[in-house]
Amino acid sequence: MRATGFCPGHITGLFYPCPHDEVLSSGSRGAGMCVHLGARSDVALNDSGEVRVSINGVAVPAAVTERAVEHLLPPGIGATVDTFLQLPMGSGFGMSAAGALSATVAVADILGLERLRAFEAAHRAEIACHSGLGDVAGMMAGGIELRKREGLPPVGEVVRLADRLDIVACVVGPRMSTAAVLSSERDLLPRTGMECHRRLMEEPTVERFLQLCRGFAEKSGIITDPVRRALDALDGLGPCSMIMLGNSVFAAGNLDEQEAVLKRFGPTYRLRLDLEGPRVIRRG
16 A cells, blocks of 8 residues: 655745644644645555654654654554655755655545545644644645635635745755744744734735745844845845745745855755645555
């Protein structure tokens, strides 16, 4: 019993956390982009009763994926999950959620479960591990998404703002821990996120989204020194901002010129929007 799942990456541009006692109601309000590079997971079920995960060919602890897959498996059934990431971990591309979702959509397909069960399992794991910013909900919408109400749909509400936008992204510094940032005392972050979200709700356009992403990054107090240097070099070449939450930046506009600048700071990635969302790409 085998299947292969794929899940796009997800870049959050602005957000504020909205925790609740009920897991499916928890998450964040904000906005972001689903991108065509992401995670692929080859899944095989067995009778071991254990979930074993490898990432890019290396067996590693992968708490989010392990917890998500375990949530779906019947008693006594195990799984091997071989996940291949097209974007780096800990850099703001939603790879923990993408890895988990690419695995759970494959498991759900093998077991004949509703797709929503796959989303619920990944969302629960992300919340339990404090590793996401509402990535699972955003990945369900595709394109540029606006999370109007926190939680996993249909509890939460997510709408698509746009189908087309090409960007260049760059990793400019070391990995960041989403859990560590969210657990720290940062009073400016929720207040700034709430204000930027309100303004985007009033004017839900791509142009406003890009403006507010930068506004949120500047006013929330989370821009790191490596990100600041890259943004300063990009200013004047078109919209650009920090990728939440990572030592990474994205830019839209004259991509050739922007990428030439960014190559001085780290590896770059040309990205387009993904509209299909998490999906099974091979069975058997």
